Amino acid sequence: MKTVKIEGFLTALTPVVHGGDEKTGAESLLRRMRFYVDGERMEIPYIEGNAIRGYLRRLIMQDFLEKVKYEVTSERLYHCLYAGGVLEEVSEETSGKLDIELRKKIRRFIPPLSLFGASISNQAFSGKLIVGKALPICRELKNYIPVPTVTDTSIYNLLTFDFATRRAERDLPASISRIEKKKKNEAKVQMLYRYECFVPGTRFYHWFTLMDTTPIEDSCFARLIELWRERPFIGGRNASGYGMIQIDYKLPIEMQTYGAAFYNKFINENQAKIREVLSYLEKL
Numbered sequence: 277m278k279t280v281k282i283e284g285f286l287t288a289l290t291p292v293v294h295g296g297d298e299k300t301g302a303e304s305l306l307r308r309m310r311f312y313v314d315g316e317r318m319e320i321p322y323i324e325g326n327a328i329r330g331y332l333r334r335l336i337m338q339d340f341l342e343k344v345k346y347e348v349t350s351e352r353l354y355h356c357l358y359a360g361g362v363l364e365e366v367s368e369e370t371s372g373k374l375d376i377e378l379r380k381k382i383r384r385f386i387p388p389l390s391l392f393g394a395s396i397s398n399q400a401f402s403g404k405l406i407v408g409k410a411l412p413i414c415r416e417l418k419n420y421i422p423v424p425t426v427t428d429t430s431i432y433n434l435l436t437f438d439f440a441t442r443r444a445e446r447d448l449p450a451s452i453s454r455i456e457k458k459k460k461n462e463a464k465v466q467m468l469y470r471y472e473c474f475v476p477g478t479r480f481y482h483w484f485t486l487m488d489t490t491p492i493e494d495s496c497f498a499r500l501i502e503l504w505r506e507r508p509f510i511g512g513r514n515a516s517g518y519g520m521i522q523i524d525y526k527l528p529i530e531m532q533t534y535g536a537a538f539y540n541k542f543i544n545e546n547q548a549k550i551r552e553v554l555s556y557l558e559k560l
Contacts, residue, residue: 278488283422284525286323286410286480286510291438291473293518294323294511302469306435309409313416320417320431321472323410323480323510329392331510332407334358335503336388336496343543344550350558352396357388361395375399378556385546385553387496387539391489397560404487405497410480410510421481434478439470440516473518484525495538498531 295304306321313320337357341348348354355361379401383390393403411417414431486497504523511519543550 278486280486280489280494280528282484282486282525282527284482284523285413286482287522287524288474288476288478288480288520289508289522290476290520291436291518292323292478292511292521293438293471293473293513294321294327295471302467303437304469304471306472306474311417311420318416320412320414321435321474322412323482325407325409328410328482328510329405329407330359332500332504333360333388333392335507336391336500339499339503340386340388340543343540344547344554346551346554348554348558352560353554353558356394356396356557360393361400381553382557385550387493387542388500391486391493391496391500396557399560404489404493406485406487408483408485410482412474413479413481434474435472436475437470437472439468441468471513491534491538492542494531495534495536495540495542498527498534499536499539501525501527502536 294307307324308319308321310317311320312318341357348357352361378399382401391403391405393401395401411421412431412434413421413427413429414434415428416431484497486494489497501523508521508523509519510521513519
């Protein structure tokens with residue numbers, strides 16, 4: 277059994293927004309998780325591993341399809357590649373049956389899918405990549421981050437609120453609303469809302485674990501980190517300038533040596549077979 281843990285740091289270069297489920301009126305708070313700190317339970321903001329995983333999955337899948345020059349036409353396959361698939365009802369005859377040969381083809385010819393896992397039709401298989409939660413490096417989490425840190429900064433010094441406005445234009449064309457036309461001289465409606473965010477300079481501890489991966493899959497992971505460095509974002513509101521980060525991971529020596537070369541070479545040499553497998557998956 278092969279298990280490789282890759283640890284690293286993410287540093288916020290702009291404010292980072294990662295909204296949770298709790299909202300108070302026009303105010304959105306960061307996602308929080310309960311920790312046991314100094315004998316008491318405490319809620320600490322963090323970045324959910326599934327959010328990072330989803331963003332990276334979309335990056336590598338788009339890159340993969342562009343490399344093999346394949347355009348997905350099936351909604352089912354699209355969800356399988358980009359979101360992991362959807363649950364489907366199947367007949368009793370096919371329920372629970374494993375297509376071993378299909379699984380082998382997917383593992384061999386679609387490395388990103390092998391890393392992230394998916395379900396399609398009645399076939400479901402787990403990924404080989406585990407994505408950890410990104411924890412802010414602060415005094416309160418010193419016992420939860422397994423790396424030496426020299427900070428005595430409290431989590432409260434790493435948080436702030438930013439705000440934005442939404443404006444509803446009242447001066448609309450008559451074709452849209454006759455009532456609004458009558459009110460065209462009224463003041464425009466403006467709503468102010470706030471959202472909590474990590475301040476620039478916040479550092480996060482983060483990790484990945486690769487389980488039983490092949491050299492091609494390891495190389496695919498190296499390509500994934502390359503793509504993330506090209507588009508170094510995390511959390512929400514990226515289009516408004518939020519979530520830009522500096523990415524720093526300590527990759528294993530072998531992975532540093534060959535990087536994404538194995539993966540890129542594999543795709544170039546097997547494009548026809550890869551397109552064949554993708555085409556078959558579209559018909560399931």
